[in-house]
Amino acid sequence: MAKKNNNEKDIAISVQNVTKEFTVYEDKSYFLKEKLGHLGRNKKRKHVVLNDVSVDILRGQSVALIGVNGCGKSTLLKLLNKIIYPQKGTIKINGKVSSMIELGAGFNTDFTGRENIYFNASMYGLGKKDVDPIIDKIIEFSELGDFIESPVRTYSSGMYMRLAFSIAVNVQADILLIDEILAVGDAHFQKKCLDKMKELKAQGKTMVFVSHNASQIKSFCDRALWIKKGEIVMDGTTDDVLDAYTKEQG
Amino acid sequence: MSFINKVKEIYHYRHMLFTLVKQDLQGRYKGSVFGFLWTLLNPLFMLLIYSVVFQFVFKSGIEHYSIYLFVSLMPWNAFNSMIGGGTTCASNNASILKKVYFPREVLPLSVIISNTIQYCFSLVITIIAILISGIGLSFNALLLPLIILIQVTFAFGLILMLSAANVYVRDVQYMMNPIMMIWMYASPILYNIAMVPEKFLSIYKLNPMVSILQGYQAILYHKTLPDFTSLGITFAISIALCVIGWLVFNKLQKRFAEEV
Numbered sequence: 001m002a003k004k005n006n007n008e009k010d011i012a013i014s015v016q017n018v019t020k021e022f023t024v025y026e027d028k029s030y031f032l033k034e035k036l037g038h039l040g041r042n043k044k045r046k047h048v049v050l051n052d053v054s055v056d057i058l059r060g061q062s063v064a065l066i067g068v069n070g071c072g073k074s075t076l077l078k079l080l081n082k083i084i085y086p087q088k089g090t091i092k093i094n095g096k097v098s099s100m101i102e103l104g105a106g107f108n109t110d111f112t113g114r115e116n117i118y119f120n121a122s123m124y125g126l127g128k129k130d131v132d133p134i135i136d137k138i139i140e141f142s143e144l145g146d147f148i149e150s151p152v153r154t155y156s157s158g159m160y161m162r163l164a165f166s167i168a169v170n171v172q173a174d175i176l177l178i179d180e181i182l183a184v185g186d187a188h189f190q191k192k193c194l195d196k197m198k199e200l201k202a203q204g205k206t207m208v209f210v211s212h213n214a215s216q217i218k219s220f221c222d223r224a225l226w227i228k229k230g231e232i233v234m235d236g237t238t239d240d241v242l243d244a245y246t247k248e249q250g
Numbered sequence: 251m252s253f254i255n256k257v258k259e260i261y262h263y264r265h266m267l268f269t270l271v272k273q274d275l276q277g278r279y280k281g282s283v284f285g286f287l288w289t290l291l292n293p294l295f296m297l298l299i300y301s302v303v304f305q306f307v308f309k310s311g312i313e314h315y316s317i318y319l320f321v322s323l324m325p326w327n328a329f330n331s332m333i334g335g336g337t338t339c340a341s342n343n344a345s346i347l348k349k350v351y352f353p354r355e356v357l358p359l360s361v362i363i364s365n366t367i368q369y370c371f372s373l374v375i376t377i378i379a380i381l382i383s384g385i386g387l388s389f390n391a392l393l394l395p396l397i398i399l400i401q402v403t404f405a406f407g408l409i410l411m412l413s414a415a416n417v418y419v420r421d422v423q424y425m426m427n428p429i430m431m432i433w434m435y436a437s438p439i440l441y442n443i444a445m446v447p448e449k450f451l452s453i454y455k456l457n458p459m460v461s462i463l464q465g466y467q468a469i470l471y472h473k474t475l476p477d478f479t480s481l482g483i484t485f486a487i488s489i490a491l492c493v494i495g496w497l498v499f500n501k502l503q504k505r506f507a508e509e510v
Binding site: 022023032078081082083084085097099101102105106108110111118119121122123125126127128 | 262263264265266268269273277280345346347348349350351352419421504505507508
């Protein structure tokens with residue numbers, strides 16, 4: 001770890017000795033009969049996704065998680081978002097988290113875009129009073145125009161993502177967890193997203209990225225973690241880590 | 251996470267809770283012309299059918315049988331839909347459980363709240379029916395919120411366990427159908443407690459729904475005070491059930507996103 005002796009309150013995310021393993025079923029059973037049938041037969045095995053990982057992320061830092069598919073990046077991101085829990089170790093988060101792991105999760109497609117803004121924002125702990133002052137900003141950012149009054153099921157996938165992204169960046173979170181989502185919409189909207197992310201970074205938000213896009217990572221992140229087979233093998237400046245990573249990838 | 255912190259967190263997510271309740275109440279009748287009015291129309295039709303059937307077709311030994319039935323069946327139906335909706339509330343929301351963080355207790359809580367609201371509307375019809383039938387209301391009816399509270403607490407304790415268990419083993423939701431049917435016949439709804447043979451009575455009364463339903467019957471049908479001792483015991487059981495339910499739920503919910 002490069003940074004020690006950090007003031008406790010400067011740390012946005014603290015991960016200590018976290019181990020996460022998944023039970024892999026050969027054949028996922030939902031029903032009791034199958035569960036009973038599988039007893040005795042060793043049909044499941046343990047798969048260690050993260051092995052004794054420790055890392056501190058400071059307030060205002062933008063950190064990229066890089067590594068090959070299946071190395072545990074997304075699992076770490078889900079752990080940070082408390083969607084899943086580790087078997088061992090602790091995770092401390094200081095501040096409000098906005099997750100862009102799966103955009104538009106929890107949209108109720110029968111309801112209009114506007115209704116879904118309120119619902120989605122409520123998942124970030126925002127009430128009507130908190131949403132009312134920012135709703136115009138969200139709608140404007142999404143460029144949905146009059147479609148905001150139509151049910152979300154009538155949206156194209158691009159419109160869906162635009163709405164979800166607009167909500168996620170406007171809920172005033174302190175920590176943003178982002179999984180490979182800057183591929184939202186067309187080139188114009190992507191640029192807008194990137195600008196917005198830069199603006200949030202300038203405001204001192206903490207960000208954790210999972211991305212395979214080297215140029216995006218370089219333009220954003222001041223620090224990168226290389227995760228390999230569930231362990232952090234390198235932690236340093238984005239340029240250094242990316243260089244070492246691309247060298248190994250060949 | 252300690253209980254106090256959990257309560258604080260749920261309070262922080264109260265907007266989500268209210269939105270889920272609103273969506274459930276609005277979404278239930280979305281696309282229908284009468285909309286929320288169906289909440290009132292359903293029990294109204296039920297009352298009409300019972301009045302006709304039991305006035306002219308079946309004769310039962312119970313005076314004002316259609317009112318007796320109504321007073322008992324309304325709370326049972328509410329209980330039934332709380333358990334039904336509650337058991338599947340986590341497993342049916344796989345998409346948000348896998349993708350978004352929120353205190354998972356919000357899901358069973360929203361089922362309880364929206365069903366309680368629906369139930370209160372159906373009680374309006376019950377009370378109107380009681381007035382029309384000539385039985386009339388007494389001041390004892392003011393105890394209604396107390397009995398509703400006990401019933402809701404009991405249901406919530408059960409739902410916490412059932413919803414969490416159903417994520418792991420889907421048999422729970424199918425098992426609940428026959429269980430609820432047996433439970434209905436093991437409770438004084440279609441018949442009254444006087445028809446239960448004396449020697450079974452002590453076992454029969456172990457069913458917490460017996461004291462709850464008798465409570466409703468006492469204050470609305472017999473116009474007497476309810477049996478506070480048995481209601482008190484049931485309330486204590488319900489609270490214990492909520493505590494155990496919360497412990498179970500809290501343990502099982504950690505792997506919801508992986509199992510669902």
